[in-house]
Structure formats: structure tokens, C-alpha cells
Amino acid sequence: MTAPAIHVQQLGKQYRLGTAAPLTRTLGEAAHALLRRWVHAAPSRHAPAAREPFWALRDLDLSIAPGEVVGLIGRNGAGKSTLLKILARVVYPTTGRALIRGRVGSLLEVGTGFHPELTGRENIFLNGALLGLRRAEIRARFDEIVAFAELERFLDTPVKRYSSGMYVRLAFAVAAHLEPEILIVDEVLAVGDAAFQRKCLGRMGEVAGHGRTVLFVSHNMTAVRNLCARAVWLDAGRLVRDGEPAAVIQAYLGRHADADARPEMDLRDWPIRRGTGEARLLRARLLDAGGRVCGRFTRLGPLTLELEFESRTRDELNLSAAITTTDDGLKVLQLAHQDSPGFVPGVVFGRRKVRVEVDRLPLQCGTYHWNLCLHTAALDPLDVVQDVLRFTVEDDLARSPRPFRSTREHGLCSLPAVWRYVHAEEPAYAVQ
Amino acid sequence: MLVWRDITVRYKQTVMGAVWAVVQPVATMLIFTLVFGRLARLPSDGVPYPVFVYAGLLPWLLFSSAVTHASLSLINQAHLLTKVYFPRLFLPAAGVGVSLVDFTLSFGVYCGLLAWYDRLPGAGVLALPPLVALTAATALGVGLLLASLTVQYRDVKHVVPFLMQIWLFLSPVVYPVTLVPEHWRWLLNLNPLTGLIGAHRSALLGLPLDAGALTAAAAVAPAVLALGVWNFRRMERRFADVV
Numbered sequence: 001m002t003a004p005a006i007h008v009q010q011l012g013k014q015y016r017l018g019t020a021a022p023l024t025r026t027l028g029e030a031a032h033a034l035l036r037r038w039v040h041a042a043p044s045r046h047a048p049a050a051r052e053p054f055w056a057l058r059d060l061d062l063s064i065a066p067g068e069v070v071g072l073i074g075r076n077g078a079g080k081s082t083l084l085k086i087l088a089r090v091v092y093p094t095t096g097r098a099l100i101r102g103r104v105g106s107l108l109e110v111g112t113g114f115h116p117e118l119t120g121r122e123n124i125f126l127n128g129a130l131l132g133l134r135r136a137e138i139r140a141r142f143d144e145i146v147a148f149a150e151l152e153r154f155l156d157t158p159v160k161r162y163s164s165g166m167y168v169r170l171a172f173a174v175a176a177h178l179e180p181e182i183l184i185v186d187e188v189l190a191v192g193d194a195a196f197q198r199k200c201l202g203r204m205g206e207v208a209g210h211g212r213t214v215l216f217v218s219h220n221m222t223a224v225r226n227l228c229a230r231a232v233w234l235d236a237g238r239l240v241r242d243g244e245p246a247a248v249i250q251a252y253l254g255r256h257a258d259a260d261a262r263p264e265m266d267l268r269d270w271p272i273r274r275g276t277g278e279a280r281l282l283r284a285r286l287l288d289a290g291g292r293v294c295g296r297f298t299r300l301g302p303l304t305l306e307l308e309f310e311s312r313t314r315d316e317l318n319l320s321a322a323i324t325t326t327d328d329g330l331k332v333l334q335l336a337h338q339d340s341p342g343f344v345p346g347v348v349f350g351r352r353k354v355r356v357e358v359d360r361l362p363l364q365c366g367t368y369h370w371n372l373c374l375h376t377a378a379l380d381p382l383d384v385v386q387d388v389l390r391f392t393v394e395d396d397l398a399r400s401p402r403p404f405r406s407t408r409e410h411g412l413c414s415l416p417a418v419w420r421y422v423h424a425e426e427p428a429y430a431v432q
Numbered sequence: 433m434l435v436w437r438d439i440t441v442r443y444k445q446t447v448m449g450a451v452w453a454v455v456q457p458v459a460t461m462l463i464f465t466l467v468f469g470r471l472a473r474l475p476s477d478g479v480p481y482p483v484f485v486y487a488g489l490l491p492w493l494l495f496s497s498a499v500t501h502a503s504l505s506l507i508n509q510a511h512l513l514t515k516v517y518f519p520r521l522f523l524p525a526a527g528v529g530v531s532l533v534d535f536t537l538s539f540g541v542y543c544g545l546l547a548w549y550d551r552l553p554g555a556g557v558l559a560l561p562p563l564v565a566l567t568a569a570t571a572l573g574v575g576l577l578l579a580s581l582t583v584q585y586r587d588v589k590h591v592v593p594f595l596m597q598i599w600l601f602l603s604p605v606v607y608p609v610t611l612v613p614e615h616w617r618w619l620l621n622l623n624p625l626t627g628l629i630g631a632h633r634s635a636l637l638g639l640p641l642d643a644g645a646l647t648a649a650a651a652v653a654p655a656v657l658a659l660g661v662w663n664f665r666r667m668e669r670r671f672a673d674v675v
């Protein structure tokens with residue numbers, strides 16, 4: 001076994017919370033505090049209440065072999081950036097240690113170490129120098145960097161005039177081309193356009209292909225899944241799960257969906273909506289087969305949506321609902337009343353409650369929202385609310401005949417179908 | 433590299449570019465000449481006052497601008513500090529480097545001034561590089577101390593110019609050491625700048641050298657530098673957290 005490229009032991013990073021860490025206070029405050037201690041311990045109005053220590057990272061053990069591509073996921077504030085900063089040696093750990101073997105190229109937040117007054121060209125050299133490269137080495141890669149960032153025309157513009165996307169393009173190009181042995185990238189690519197993001201992910205893959213180690217943070221699960229051979233989930237500074245990306249991501253999304261599921265909602269004050277308001281959605285709930293409120297459903301199992309609305313319009317109503325993905329808002333499934341011929345909403349004055357029952361939910365595992373819509377028969381919106389009733393779909397692994405979870409990367413929906421072998425004597429297609 | 437960057441930035445931002453590095457000492461010299469030379473009629477060891485005061489201003493401006501640059505270097509470049517790894521000492525050192533470049537420029541002007549007064553320096557000039565190095569080292573030491581302080585206490589930033597102002601008048605820049613009564617001189621010599629400024633003057637103007645003061649300064653410089661570096665290294669782990 002080769003020595004790990006990154007080896008982290010019992011790593012902890014403590015920050016102080018409160019309005020100001022004791023170290024950033026002004027001399028005036030320091031003098032004040034001193035005076036107070038002198039006189040007597042009278043509490044001061046200036047003393048921030050919360051100054052208790054806070055662990056951004058706690059007892060973290062992690063070992064990454066050379067050539068591994070690892071995705072780091074977790075909620076906002078989980079400590080991902082803190083870990084990257086420690087590995088990039090920008091901040092020092094409070095406890096434990098981090099061993100790093102090899103030259104580190106890091107891209108921590110936007111504009112890594114650029115000087116706003118200098119031009120793109122000058123910044124490339126500056127950045128290279130900070131990474132410990134000689135001028136000749138940088139010059140050798142200069143054209144490649146510029147070509148990658150596609151910023152030829154802006155090379156002699158001070159970077160303060162760059163758009164944020166251009167900033168990141170340049171920063172990424174520099175970090176990825178100065179041949180670091182370990183590439184550390186925080187969630188910064190988000191501001192790049194789609195084409196550039198793809199290019200960066202490609203480049204990271206390439207870097208990894210050359211036996212270099214890549215560690216990157218992303219909230220883009222698809223990117224983590226496609227690029228990484230391993231994912232690490234951090235929460236509240238601790239390692240929750242480490243392993244095969246699909247499994248870690250599934251657990252991560254599942255955990256949070258569970259915490260955030262909202263199967264019952266009062267919609268009267270819901271802000272994300274449009275329409276004339278001549279009819280209004282009041283309440284909505286998701287129910288399981290037994291009629292209980294439920295935020296968690298099984299794939300190909302039953303689901304019931306219950307709506308309550310109030311209408312004053314003389315038009316005939318049109319009711320529909322759509323299920324969207326929570327991460328990118330993709331509409332996955334539509335339920336429209338016309339598709340069930342037995343039901344006619346008609347003209348409604350006053351309140352109504354509607355139940356929509358689905359026998360076999362064809363959604364893949366993941367988290368979803370609903371869009372609920374009241375339209376006129378001419379399809380003018382009366383009330384359309386979006387992103388409500390968050391819920392999850394899971395495989396019931398105990399009972400499902402499938403040994404693996406079906407996630408959205410395999411297709412947005414899934415359906416049971418009739419599968420069979422066609423016997424040899426049957427013609428493959430009908431010959432007339 | 434950082435020095436080069438600081439210089440580019442500095443000269444890019446100011447329209448007049450390098451002119452600025454020259455105008456500042458010259459203007460200061462003119463004002464001091466007017467106020468202290470003409471109005472207050474301070475003595476100047478028998479040298480024309482402008483020549484006298486500029487010879488003192490050279491090391492003084494090197495020192496004060498180096499200290500100021502170095503002490504602000506960390507907070508002015510918090511963006512670098514929190515994003516890339518490199519030895520943190522580079523930042524204040526680069527600040528001192530910029531001041532050295534400015535020094536060279538204003539030294540060029542001084543040569544012009546000396547030529548005008550027909551007092552071209554002799555072999556004493558050869559003593560200049562070590563003296564400049566000594567001044568820069570002292571400045572770096574003080575700058576490092578102030579830099580760590582500025583990161584911790586933001587208002588130190590406002591104290592630094594004030595401190596420099598006081599220090600200026602505690603150093604024999606506008607007046608000669610000879611103005612101070614003999615039995616108080618030792619007090620003046622506690623200030624390393626006294627010896628350094630005196631030595632610069634004697635090197636440039638061929639005045640008698642106060643060897644005692646220079647020795648004191650030469651002893652203080654490495655001590656200050658060592659203290660500055662030691663304290664800086666002790667504190668640098670925390671910079672990125674608080675800056």
C-alpha cells in the first residue's frame with residue numbers, strides 16, 4: 001500500500017462565535033475589558049453574550065490515497081470549506097494533524113489570491129509564484145491556461161473588471177494547470193456557465209487520470225456521482241459517512257429530506273404563487289394508504305394528495321398538480337383531472353376538498369416537491385403554488401424485488417412492465 | 433514576486449507613477465527646510481539645510497514607509513491570507529521591499545541635489561548598502577510586531593501613522609544630534625534611528641560619525657528583527673482565522 005496523499009487524524013478546528021472573536025476586537029475594547037477586570041467583574045453591555053467555543057470540525061479521521069477523487073458533501077456550515085482550508089494550509093487545526101504529501105493546488109472560494117488591480121496575465125504569474133513555481137515553469141503552461149479559461153481578449157484587463165464567472169474561469173484554469181499533485185476545489189464552479197462547469201469537471205477528471213488526487217466540495221450531486229469514486233459526508237464538523245458515492249449521496253439526501261419533509265401545509269400565506277386569486281388553495285396534505293399524513297413513500301406504492309380550495313369564479317375549473325425534483329426543479333410527473341374521465345370539477349362557489357389517489361407512484365428514489373394548480377377551463381391561472389409538500393420516495397428494500405436502490409440517475413421514473421423471452425419459433429416481427 | 437506585484441499595483445494606481453516616490457521626499461524636504469531651516473532656524477551642522485534634512489529624510493522615510501507598509505500588509509491582503517498558502521512572512525517583507533525601491537528613487541534625486549550644491553559624496557557612499565540593510569531590518573522587525581498587532585486589534589492601523597509622527601520628532605531628522613545637550617544624548621541613542629540617521633549623514637555628507645550611536649543601532653536592529661520574527665511566527669497560525 002502506498003502512503004496516503006492526505007492523511008487526517010483526530011482533526012479539530014475551533015472557532016469562537018459571537019459578534020467578534022476576542023482576537024479581532026479593537027484596542028479600545030481590550031482596554032475596556034482590562035479596566036473592567038481591574039475595577040470589578042461587572043458585566044459589560046459590550047460583551048457579546050455568545051462567545052462559547054464552537055467546533056467547525058471535530059475528531060475527523062480521513063485518509064485519501066494518491067489518485068483518488070473524493071467528493072465532499074454536507075449542508076451549509078458543515079465544515080467542508082474549513083477542512084479544505086486546513087488541507088490547503090491556510091488555517092491551522094486546533095487539534096489533531098493533517099499530513100499532506102505533494103504540492104497542493106487549491107481553489108478556495110472565488111478569486112483565489114487574485115489582486116484586483118493586476119491584469120489577468122500578471123495574476124497568473126503571481127498565483128504561480130505563490131504555488132512555488134518558477135517563472136519559466138509558469139510561462140511553459142501559460143498558453144494552456146489562457147486557452148482553457150477562454151479569456152484571451154481580457155488578459156490585459158485588470159481582474160477587478162472581470163465578471164464573477166470570468167474570475168472563476170481564470171482561477172480554476174490556474175489551479176488546475178499548474179500541475180498540483182493534489183487539487184482542492186471548493187464549491188466555486190457554480191458561477192461558471194454550464195459549458196465551463198462541464199469543462200472543469202472534465203479537467204478534474206483528467207487531473208485525476210494522471211494519478212493526482214482531487215478533493216472537491218459540491219452541492220451538485222450529479223457532479224459528485226459522475227466524477228468521484230468516493231464521497232464523504234460531513235455534518236456539524238463530523239464525518240457521517242464515507243464510501244461509494246451513490247450510497248453516500250442517497251443517505252445524505254434521504255436524511256435531509258426526512259428532516260425537511262412537509263407533508264401537511266397551510267397554503268394561505270405561501271409566497272411562491274401566481275394567478276388571479278379568484279380561486280385559492282387553502283390547505284394540502286399527503287396521505288398514506290391508511291389516510292394518515294405521511295412524508296415518505298415507497299416507490300411503486302400508493303400516495304394520496306388532498307387539496308382544499310375556495311373559489312368565486314364563474315368559470316369551470318381545471319385542477320392539476322405536478323411533482324418536481326427539489327434540487328433542480330425539474331417537472332417529473334403531472335396529474336391532471338382530465339386524465340381521470342370520471343371526475344368533473346365544474347363551477348365551484350365556496351370550499352371544496354379533493355383527493356387524488358395514485359396507486360403506484362412511478363418516481364425514483366429521491367426528494368420531491370409539488371406544484372399545485374387551479375386554472376380556468378381556458379387555462380388561465382387562478383392560483384398556482386410552487387414547491388410545497390416536500391416528500392421523499394424510497395425503495396422498500398426489504399420487500400422490493402430489486403437488490404439496489406433505483407435513483408434518478410437511472411431515469412426519472414420507473415415502471416413495472418411485462419418482461420419475457422421471445423421463443424425462437426415466434427417471428428421477431430410480423431411478416432404480412 | 434510579491435514586491436514586484438506591490439510595486440506594479442502602487443505605480444499603476446497613481447497617475448504619476450514613479451513620480452510619486454520622488455515627490456514625497458522632495459516636498460517633505462522643502463517644507464521642512466522652510467519651517468525648520470528658515471523659520472525656526474535650526475542648525476544643520478554647517479551643511480546647507482536642504483542637504484542636511486534630506487540626508488536624514490532618506491533613511492527616515494525608508495524606515496517609516498517600510499513600517500507602515502509592513503504593518504498594513506496583512507489586513508490589506510486578507511484575501512490572500514485566507515485563500516492561498518505561502519509563508520506569511522512574505523507579505524510584510526514585500527512591504528519593506530517596496531519601500532526599498534522607493535528609497536532608490538529618492539536617493540537618485542538626492543544625488544541630483546548634492547550635485548547642485550556641489551557636495552558629491554566621497555567613498556562614504558560605500559557604507560550606504562549596509563546602513564540601508566540595517567535600517568530595513570529594524571523596520572521589518574517593528575513592522576512585523578505591528579502587523580501581528582493590527583490583525584488582532586483593528587485600531588492599531590490608525591495608531592501607526594500617529595506613532596510614526598512622534599517617532600519622527602524623536603529622531604534627529606529635522607535637527608542635528610548636536611542640538612541635544614550632551615548628558616541627554618544617551619536617551620536619544622536608545623532610539624536606533626538616531627544612530628542610523630547619523631550614520632547615513634556622515635556617509636553622505638562626510639560629517640563625523642558617532643560610532644557609539646551606530647553600534648547601539650547595529651545591536652538593536654537584529655534584536656528587534658528577531659523579536660518581530662519570533663512573535664510573528666507565534667501568531668501566524670491565527671491570522672487566517674481572525675483577519
Ligand SMILES: Nc1ncnc2c1ncn2[C@@H]1O[C@H](COP(=O)(O)OP(=O)(O)OP(=O)(O)O)[C@@H](O)[C@H]1O
Pocket residue numbers: 015016017056074075076077078079080081082083187672673674
Ligand atoms: N473564521 C471563522 N470564524 C468563526 N467561525 C467560522 C470561521 N470560518 C468558518 N466558521 C464557521 O465554521 C462553520 C463551518 O464553516 P464552513 O465554511 O466550513 O462550512 P461549509 O461546510 O463550507 O458550508 P457551505 O456549504 O455553506 O460552504 C460555520 O458554522 C462557520 O460559521
Ligand SMILES: [Mg+2]
Pocket residue numbers: 080081082186187
Ligand atoms: Mg463552504
